[in-house]
Amino acid sequence: MYELKIVTHFAAAHQLREYEGGCERLHGHNWSIEVFVEGDTLGDDGLLVDFRVVKDATQRVLDVLDHRFLNDLDPFRTENPSSENIARYIFERLAAELDDGRIHVSRVIAWESENACASYSKP
Template sequence: MYHLTIHSHFAAAHNLNNYQGECENLHGHNWKVEVTVGARELDKAGLGIDFKVLKQETKDILNDLDHKYLNELPPFTETSPSSENIARHLFQRLSERLNNDNVRVEKVNVWESDYACASYTED
């Protein structure tokens, strides 16, 4: 199995629902996003998936979140836009776009700061 990882980022505001503390107030982050996919085989060019494709698909999804108030966007109108839920959302959206017989999204990490990261995988 081959593993490929790209890094990206977006900036957005949110507040945590059902939270007791400062993060229940409106605030923002410059989130860093890491996406890891697995590929069983390489194509004729020796690639599992072109990094250009992986970066563009990630960018397209992140554009829907960038410089927005996340609490107003589906699916976060019903679910708190925590880093954990953002990671799951990105994982699911990327899986819809990228998964095939050879390539699978394996993990999405969402860093809300240099020191705090949430990850989502499906087993």
């Protein structure tokens, strides 16, 4: 099994509904996002997938989130924009674009600080 990882970033504000504590108030993070793609075979070019393909697809997803108030965006109007839900949102958007039978998105990690993160993967 081959695995490829890219790391990128976005900044956004959010507030967690029904949370007792500081995170219920409006605040922001500079999220670091790790995207993992895996597959069993390499293409004729010796690559699992070009890093640029994964980076470009990820950037298109993050452009929707970057420098926004996440609670105002459709995916998070009724669902809390937690790191867990952000990781799942990015995972599902990327899987819809990148999964092709040979490669698939295996995991997304959303770091909201240098020491706190959440990941999403499918079994």
